[in-house]
Amino acid sequence: MAELFAYTDGACSGNPGPGGWGVVLQAKEDGVVKKERELNGGEADTTNNRMELMAAITALETLGRPSTITVVTDSAYVKDGITRWIHGWKRNGWTKKGGLKNADLWQRLDAAAAPHRVTWEWVKGHAGHPENERADELARRGMAPFKGNGAR
Numbered sequence: 001m002a003e004l005f006a007y008t009d010g011a012c013s014g015n016p017g018p019g020g021w022g023v024v025l026q027a028k029e030d031g032v033v034k035k036e037r038e039l040n041g042g043e044a045d046t047t048n049n050r051m052e053l054m055a056a057i058t059a060l061e062t063l064g065r066p067s068t069i070t071v072v073t074d075s076a077y078v079k080d081g082i083t084r085w086i087h088g089w090k091r092n093g094w095t096k097k098g099g100l101k102n103a104d105l106w107q108r109l110d111a112a113a114a115p116h117r118v119t120w121e122w123v124k125g126h127a128g129h130p131e132n133e134r135a136d137e138l139a140r141r142g143m144a145p146f147k148g149n150g151a152r
Contacts, residue, residue, distance in 0.1 A: 002027040004069040006059035007131035010051025011139035018146035019046040021055035022138025040142035053105040060112035068117040074125030
């Protein structure tokens with residue numbers, strides 16, 4: 001049986017500013033990639049944290065049926081938010097003292113994860129992890145249309 005992995009990343013030029021997100025979805029059997037799909041997108045005025053969240057959300061929303069998946073992110077914000085902090089936010093009606101930033105996306109991520117069995121893993125960003133580097137490149141490509149004439 002294939003194991004599913006989603007390698008996710010977000011990028012922003014300025015914070016806030018133009019941003020992008022990227023996902024490398026892989027189905028592996030015995031550690032060998034059997035199927036792969038790349039996804040990306042972006043927004044004109046956003047933050048890095050929002051793009052990190054959008055990458056994870058899109059990865060999970062793309063799955064056609066309830067699945068067991070490992071989401072690999074270089075964002076401690078996403079990993080800690082979804083595995084630790086979210087329980088208190090939900091108990092408190094999606095609020096926290098001082099305000100809950102990105103509540104709309106946290107709620108969307110919670111809903112996207114609900115039908116699945118998700119394992120969340122953190123990897124150090126920009127440290128040579130091949131799929132994380134690819135997700136980063138996809139995020140930069142997703143951001144490019146929103147950067148104006150300076151886009152690469």
